[in-house]
Amino acid sequence: MLAAFLLSFSLCIDSFAAGLSYGAGGIKIPIRCALSISLIGCAFLGVSFAAAEIIKAFIPAGFCAALSFILLFAVGTASVFQNALKRRLSRTRAGKKRVDFSCFGLRFILDVYIDETRADLDGSHDLSLKEAAFLAAALSFDSLAAGFGSGLFISCHACVLALTGALTFSSVLLGCALGGRFKKLLPFNISWISGVILISLAIIRLVAFL
Numbered sequence: 001m002l003a004a005f006l007l008s009f010s011l012c013i014d015s016f017a018a019g020l021s022y023g024a025g026g027i028k029i030p031i032r033c034a035l036s037i038s039l040i041g042c043a044f045l046g047v048s049f050a051a052a053e054i055i056k057a058f059i060p061a062g063f064c065a066a067l068s069f070i071l072l073f074a075v076g077t078a079s080v081f082q083n084a085l086k087r088r089l090s091r092t093r094a095g096k097k098r099v100d101f102s103c104f105g106l107r108f109i110l111d112v113y114i115d116e117t118r119a120d121l122d123g124s125h126d127l128s129l130k131e132a133a134f135l136a137a138a139l140s141f142d143s144l145a146a147g148f149g150s151g152l153f154i155s156c157h158a159c160v161l162a163l164t165g166a167l168t169f170s171s172v173l174l175g176c177a178l179g180g181r182f183k184k185l186l187p188f189n190i191s192w193i194s195g196v197i198l199i200s201l202a203i204i205r206l207v208a209f210l
Helices: 002-024 031-056 061-080 082-092 110-114 129-139 141-151 157-181 191-209
Strands: 100-103 106-109
Touching (some): 031 141, 031 157, 061 141
């Protein structure tokens, strides 16, 4: 259960950070949009869990442990250096209105990953359901790899999904509220916390197998 809680907590940190950015920018996140972000994030995580269950049936336990460690460690390391990556991407797209790419037929706006507040496409300072979906997709990329890696050894998937959904929903709203109150303290980087947790999970998984 500790691993399940740590995973859920790590996955909601980016949602909290996004909420802070929106609050500091004076952009409102309605409850229905926070719920949409939570549900879409859970959908991404559920897909990764399902894939992990399928893979576990065909590969040895030792390979599962190694794959789990590699994925969690890689995603965790990427999260630790997430801000540096965003700055690099921001410089790359300098002078361009929008950078986007296609993946499996779906079109994601890379700008939303670089700066979450860009999901407010119409500049209304009030997030719509469509804009919330763009934001949720950008926030959920890590969930695919982290969910798959942890799904190889965490069995209580329903508990993780429920906990992640609740934490994401509350963290978005809480972050938005706090961001509006403490604008002078922003921005600051908290994505590294998620990275440290995922790396810790990777090490716990490896030690438990050995």
